[in-house]
Ligand SMILES: Cc1cc2nc3c(=O)[nH]c(=O)nc-3n(C[C@H](O)[C@H](O)[C@H](O)COP(=O)(O)OP(=O)(O)OC[C@H]3O[C@@H](n4cnc5c(N)ncnc54)[C@H](O)[C@@H]3O)c2cc1C
């Protein structure tokens with residue numbers, strides 16, 4: 001029997017792990033320790049008093065695959081199904097995504113005609129690259145950068161423009177440094193197992209984890225959802241998990257509880273906070289890798305070292321509200337390749353997928369400009385000294401030059417999200433493997449979960465929390 005489990009970090013990863021721990025009668029007590037004054041971590045929504053909703057972190061969650069089904073099952077169990085805002089595959093926000101190249105917006109190619117024709121900014125039909133891809137030999141390397149992988153298999157142009165932008169729009173990162181194996185395991189496995197991406201896509205990559213769909217996940221398939229949000233913003237998800245945890249007498253939730261230091265004790269751990277000590281038999285860490293590394297005792301030196309090598313990037317997220325319908329195009333948003341503008345990664349047209357979050361009564365357009373990422377330092381300098389004014393100006397200038405919007409925003413919010421997205425660089429897979437093997441060999445009662453290890457999406461982080469709990473308890477929940 002597992003007596004007390006301490007969960008470090010009250011972001012979506014820590015909350016999900018606690019939610020799954022509570023499902024097991026084997027656990028007598030769960031103590032959640034969160035350093036800030038609120039739970040949810042990067043899931044952060046501003047609900048304005050007039051009803052408008054603005055996201056400063058994730059804004060759309062994908063229903064597809066085992067991890068997507070798993071989140072929908074949780075959402076349903078929490079009683080949030082009635083608050084879901086689905087966006088179907090046939091919606092313009094799913095069909096239209098743009099690239100801003102050489103001062104112009106280009107719709108990303110899609111469908112058959114997008115494959116067989118030459119569509120700018122590309123200089124030849126994508127189908128040509130795709131057809132040639134089948135002939136490219138498989139790599140023997142253990143890992144490779146995303147840029148190198150795509151240049152090798154699909155050509156330099158797709159790597160420089162499409163994949164460069166894609167990595168900015170998911171990892172806020174540089175595809176020349178990110179690992180294909182850890183960031184896009186589906187692509188890596190397609191080459192490893194089928195010898196080709198195209199064959200991998202056609203033949204499938206074998207069975208993933210078994211997650212039976214509940215009624216809500218079934219509905220998402222029947223109605224063909226591409227992404228979803230919640231009527232009061234994605235922060236409703238951590239709020240609702242927190243509420244459900246508070247129902248259980250086995251759970252203690254602590255905010256303003258900064259974990260300073262953890263040290264092994266006879267039966268587990270002593271966890272040192274600013275103003276007290278918590279004892280636990282096991283720790284599930286859902287902290288960012290660097291935060292865990294600075295709390296560990298020196299006896300864990302190899303672990304400390306490897307945790308420190310997982311870097312992160314800082315993103316400036318600027319929410320803007322404009323009066324009227326001001327967009328020249330309609331769709332999810334546009335991405336900017338690093339060759340066009342290193343500091344400005346992309347703009348989301350939030351009002352298109354989620355008009356329900358606009359101010360009721362009155363036509364407005366909500367946009368989110370994302371800046372910095374792997375290029376933050378070179379473009380803006382030290383995050384501690386950059387001013388909100390400068391970030392806001394840079395964002396509104398981009399809206400003006402990319403979208404031709406000459407009016408000023410009627411409302412804005414600047415959020416400097418420090419170290420918010422971990423970067424899985426070359427060798428990440430190996431590093432995570434080696435950390436977990438150190439933990440096994442030294443019998444440390446510690447599990448690693450959260451966005452630093454097994455995927456950065458909300459779905460991946462929730463699923464990673466579930467896996468940590470299942471492995472700890474040796475059962476399937
Ligand atoms: C701008 C942005 C946009 C994104 N968009 C999307 C999207 O559209 N779709 C999607 O699926 N994903 C998206 N993501 C990714 C996703 O939101 C994150 O990867 C995920 O929320 C990370 O959750 P986590 O619990 O692992 O980490 P965190 O949210 O970082 O949680 C860690 C928690 O630990 C706490 N903590 C830190 N140090 C200590 C300490 N010493 N003691 C106690 N507590 C501590 C922190 O305060 C925090 O609450 C986005 C992320 C960002 C930043």
Ligand SMILES: C=Cc1c2[nH]c(c1C)Cc1[nH]c(c(CCC(=O)O)c1C)Cc1[nH]c(c(C)c1CCC(=O)O)Cc1[nH]c(c(C)c1C=C)C2
Pocket residue numbers: 061062097098166168169170171172315332333334335345346347348370456457458459
């Ligand atoms: C411009 C910067 C960013 C934008 N969104 C994010 C950043 C850093 C963060 C983010 N967006 C997505 C994910 C992963 C979700 C998942 O895998 O389930 C994260 C961490 C979703 C996403 N956004 C875009 C793509 C291609 C994806 C992958 C999933 C999908 O195909 O839906 C494109 C995109 N992101 C941004 C813009 C402006 C944009 C494209 C027009 C913003």
